[in-house]
Amino acid sequence: xxxxxxxxxxxxxxxxxxxxxxxxxxxxxxxxxxxxxxxxxxxxxxxxxxxxxxxxxxxxxxxxxxxxxxxxxxxxxxxxxxxxxxxxx
Numbered sequence: 001x002x003x004x005x006x007x008x009x010x011x012x013x014x015x016x017x018x019x020x021x022x023x024x025x026x027x028x029x030x031x032x033x034x035x036x037x038x039x040x041x042x043x044x045x046x047x048x049x050x051x052x053x054x055x056x057x058x059x060x061x062x063x064x065x066x067x068x069x070x071x072x073x074x075x076x077x078x079x080x081x082x083x084x085x086x087x088x089x
Contacts, residue, residue: 003032003042004032004035004041004042005032005033005035005036006036006041013036016033016036017036017037019033020033020034020036020037020068023068024068025067025068025069025072026067026068026069027067027068028058028065028066028067028068029065029066029067029068029071030063030064030065031045031046031057031064031065031066034066034071037071038071038075045064049064053074054074054077055070055071055074056070057070
């Protein structure tokens with residue numbers, strides 16, 4: 001069952017974010033932590049997996065995880081300088 005970590009207290013959210021930020025780039029994280037970092041819901045990540053987005057993930061059984069380096073690379077690929085760039089993507 002997906003949990004939305006945005007329902008936690010700010011302190012608890014910050015603890016999850018700090019663990020993500022301080023981790024090495026090969027570290028794997030559950031979808032709930034990645035969703036918190038990307039400021040989206042876990043259900044958005046689930047939809048992205050079905051839509052074949054460019055964010056790689058691992059799935060063993062029912063467990064889904066993402067490598068920190070893949071999350072950072074995905075975030076960087078979505079960075080734009082102005083809204084006009086979105087029209088060309």
